[in-house]
Amino acid sequence: MLLGLAAVVLCVVLLYAIVAPSMDFSSPQPAANPQNQGTPVAAAPAGVEEEEIVDGVHVASGLIVAEGFETVRAQCTACHSGKLVAQNRATRTGWKEMITWMQNTQGLWPLGDNEPIILDYLATNYGPEETGRRANLEEVEWYILELD
Ligand code: HEC
Structure with a gap:
């Protein structure tokens, strides 16, 4: 008897779990809200992915x-x-040499006034990577290791 009741309760709970997500009790129907009608959804302008910047890096280039x-x-x-x-x-x-090499062998055009701008950009953002050991520690509180 008790087992039968438990089984019925379980069935009802399961049925509710299946049906409930498809029933929407709260949100108003879109058609019931005239202000929502005809509002154009702003489409992303064409080529916007082309300009995507992630962590300061222009993704496309x-x-x-x-x-x-x-x-x-x-x-x-x-x-x-x-x-x-x-x-x-x-x-x-080094960048200047690479550019000269491309100009001499790969058909890169003279860069004129743009050359210093380009070299500044390259040297600043693509300069030689820091290598070797880390910088010395500063403002470290040293202590005597006591061994007994
Ligand atoms: C006229 C065409 C052209 C233009 C414009 C051009 N390059 Fe190149 N670049 C090349 C070619 C061709 C290569 C060789 C590609 C390869 O090895 O597959 C190359 C190679 C490179 C390399 C690789 C060099 C190496 O040693 O591996 C770098 C870095 C580079 N270019 C930087 C630049 C920079 C910076 C500019 C802008 C100032 C530029 N390129 C503009 C044609 C060009």
Whole structure:
């Protein structure tokens, strides 16, 4: 008898669990709200993904967004991906040499007034990586290790 009652209760609970999610008791029907009708949903402008920036990096080109970015993007992504630029590290002189090499062998045009802008950008954002050991610790409180 008690077992039978328990089984019925269980059935009702299960049935409710199945049916309840498909029933909406609270939210008003959209049609009942005239102010909602005809409101255009703002569509994302075409090409917006092209401009996506994540963690300061322009996703499409792979280049860091900083001073000179637009110039570099315009001058340095015509023949190859900006990612080829971004995966390199060099000093300003090193970058100048790479540009000269491309001008001499790959048909890169003279950069004119853009060259210093580009070199500044590259040396600042894609300078040689810090290597070697970390900097010395400062303001450390030393203590005597007591061994007994
Ligand atoms: C006229 C076409 C052209 C333009 C514009 C151009 N490059 Fe290149 N670049 C090349 C070619 C071709 C290569 C060789 C690609 C390869 O090895 O597959 C190259 C290679 C590179 C490399 C790789 C070098 C290496 O040693 O691996 C870097 C870095 C680079 N370019 C940076 C730049 C920068 C910075 C600019 C903008 C100032 C730029 N490129 C603009 C044609 C160009």
